Amino acid sequence: MKRFYLIGFALLMGFDTLTQISFKLAGNHALPVEANLAWLLRLFGEPWVYGAVLGYLGAFFTWMSLLKHAPIGPAFAASHLEVISVMALSVWLFHEPLTAAKLLGATAILAGIVCLGLAEREAAPHDSPGGA
Structure with missing residues (x-):
């Protein structure tokens, strides 16, 4: 089950x-943003828009599969790991600054996931059938 998670x-x-x-x-390639049909056509002409749609579909079906088995607290927290991966890739791909606040936030996300995982592990033996 651990491998599944x-x-x-x-x-x-x-x-x-x-x-x-x-x-x-997609947004960067469709600049400047304008409230007109030409901009929408430019945006939907970008292949990255379809990468986003594919990502949403993949995430939806993966999330639904995980929710069948994973405890909701740690699962919900772990589902936010993409904040850290997007931050890291944004520094590399878009040259966005890596600030102390961002690193602190990433650390808080990881600490929250670890805390929820540990709490779930401690609660698990008490929830067994026929147990006290």
Whole structure:
């Protein structure tokens, strides 16, 4: 089951990251933003828009599969790992600054996932059938 979680959350993070990076790339290529049909046609002419759609679909089906088996607290927290991967890729691809606040936020996300995972592990033995 541990392998299922690792593969599942890696896939979820990959799909979510693909979605966010694809939106950024599509938006950058469709500049300037204008409220007209020409801009929409330019935007939907970008292949990155379809990468975002593919990412959303992949994330949806991966998330639904994970929710069948994973405890909701740690699963919900782990589903936000893409914030860290998108931040890292944005520094590399878009030359966005890596600030102390961003690193602190990434650390808080990781700490929250670890705390929820540990709490779930501690609660699991008490929830067994016939147990006290």
